[in-house]
Amino acid sequence: MNRYPLWKYLLIIAVTVIGLLYALPNLYPSDPSLQITMEDRYKFNGKELENIQTALTAAKIAVKRVDSDKEKLMVRFANTDDQFASVDPIKAALGKHYITALTLAPTTPSWLKSLNALPMYLGLDLRGGVHFLMEVDMKTAIDKSMERYRIELGSFLRDKDLRYLGVIHDGDSLTVKFKDEALRANALEALKREYNLTSSLLNFQEIPNKKGVALKVTLTEVNINNTKRFALQQNITTLRNRVNELGVSEPIIQQQGLERIVVELPGVQDPAEAKKILGATATLEFRMVDEENDPYLAQSSRRTPVGDKLFLERNGNPILLKRKVMLTGDYITGADPGFDENQRPSVTITLDGKGANIFGRETGKNVKKLMGVVFIEHKTELKKLPDGTISKKTTKTQEVINVARIQERLSKRFQITGLDSTKESNGLAILLRAGALAAPVYIVEERTIGPSLGADNIADGRNAVIIGFVFVLIFMAFYYRVFGLVANLALTLNLVLIIAVLSMLQATLTLPGIAGIVLTVGMAVDANVLIYERIKEELRNGVTPQIAIQSGYEKAFSTIADANITTLIAAIVLYGMGTGPIKGFAITLAIGIVSSMFTAIMGTRAVINLIYGNRRIKRLQIGGGL
DSSP, X not given: OOOOOHHHHHHHHHHHHHHHHHHGGGGSOOEEEEEEEEOTTOOOOSOHHHHHHHHHHHTTOOOOEEEEOSSEEEEEOSSHHHHHHTHHHHXXXXXXXXXXXXXXXOOOOHHHHHTTOOOOEEOHHHHOEEEEEEEEXXXXXXXXXXXXXXXXXXXXXXXXXOXXXXXXXXXXXXXXXXXXXXXXXXXXXXXXXXXXXXXXXXXXXXXXXXXXXXXXXXXXXXXXXXXXXXXXHHHHHHHHHHHHHTTOOSOEEEEETTTEEEEEEETOOOHHHHHHHHHOEEEEEEEEBOOSSOHHHHHHHTOOOTTEEEEEBTTSOEEEEESSOSEEGGGEEEEEEEEOTTSOEEEEEEEOHHHHHHHHHHHHTTTTSEEEXXXXXXXXXXXEOTTSOEEEEEEEEEEEEEEEEOOSOOOSEEEEOOOSOHHHHHHHHHHHTTOSOSSOEEEEEEEEEOHHHHHHHHHHHHHHHHHHHHHHHHXXXXXXXXXXXXXXXXXXXXXXXXXXXXXXXXXXXOHHHHHHHHHHHHHHHHHHHHHHHHHHHHHHTTOOHHHHHHHHHHHHHHHHHHHHHHHHHHHHHHHHHOOHHHHHHHHHHHHHHHHHHIIIIIIHHHHHHHHHTTOOOSOOSSSTTO
């Protein structure tokens, strides 16, 4: 009577085997390690391993193992004390151009890796990592917007054949100079029609000028707010893309207030390297090369020709570029690394519609002339002064990465070359993709959670799960006898399946997530309690044990489904509306509900059927004297 078809037993066995297989990697601990990579344009010379071993031997630091490949070296240690102590000796032994980062390296066997069975990620509170509170430099965002409008206004007036003397960016406003009032009036009418017809973007004010008349142009309040909001959202998107592409697992990047961003990077133990990843504000400028004047003479005499700026190429040679910027990186919407026709590293740039029009017009006028690509990077650092105040210092580095002759009119997509390696092209593409940071960010709060504290949290969380789990096992075995032991088997499988699913999804486990698992352990037996109490009720009504088992599972199902579905809806709402820690709790709770439904109903029924199915029995070992 109480027998399952073969396919159900095979399904349960398959789920159990897969669950055990994908939960297994979590039993292998990670090694405290030091990851060593090269800066752009440099490669390993083959002597690093020998230098590292010599330095660590001299420092009396034991090494567990060293893994090496073309991209990095991974020095593994037995404990975090040796890991931290190794940093200075290794840096001293290797010298410049090497990047060292503290990390945790998995020890998963290769046969599990081949099945894509990997341990689940651990959150910041468990694995350790860095927490940053970053503030967006909104003044720079406004200045960049004004500079973009300066270029646009000049191009617009030229296209409309409206004569002007110049457009000057002065602080938070632009000054457009004209020879007389008639020219200013015509320009004002055209500008209002272009920029304020559908929405108010710019304020125009007529002002006098020494050489004639002028228009003062400022951003409207609506435009300023939109610029700030766009800068914040673009920075969040760009930071997320950078962190994801650089391999940091499950970061938390979210807005806090109107000008700040919270960034949490689990597993990252080197704040300096994290700052380098997050703080780089890279963009490009395209300028025409001055082919008439001598850049070496300008460098030695320190006298730059009118209309030019002196830059340095990557090889250190000086070069004169025009002050007028043809195009800025603000119009870049995509950047993909690749190779040019000579198989040299390159980056393919994609512009938006407005940028394509501007660039097409400028390059069309300069065919057969040289154009330079300037790479610009801003870095903002905070310094605490003796009086306790905080000062901001922004450094700007500029270098010409490419000089090429314009062969034809360029438009929406084009390549830039002159890069030294595929690593550099990948890095530049990452920084430019989705636009560069709309404005520099600087760190106002920094907190590092060490791996030892994370280990304590893991131990506390594991103890909480074990204690709760053991108490439930004891209660079920004592109160429901054989049926209780079957429920305990299902509860154990449920815990394995939760860990397996988290590992398969590569989800992040946090302390709230562990709380969700503890809650699930308590809730998982609710279904079995309902079923077993229903079976007891049927036995008291005088039905046979076989019918009591069948009726108990069938009649309790609707109650179990209602209770679990309402909890699952609550978990979905928590995930949709909550932040990082709440999402972690919701994920483990939802996975636990689904897996407990499977193990408590289908799993226990299969075992009960194997024990009691197709047998003539007079009583059940279910406790309560029945």
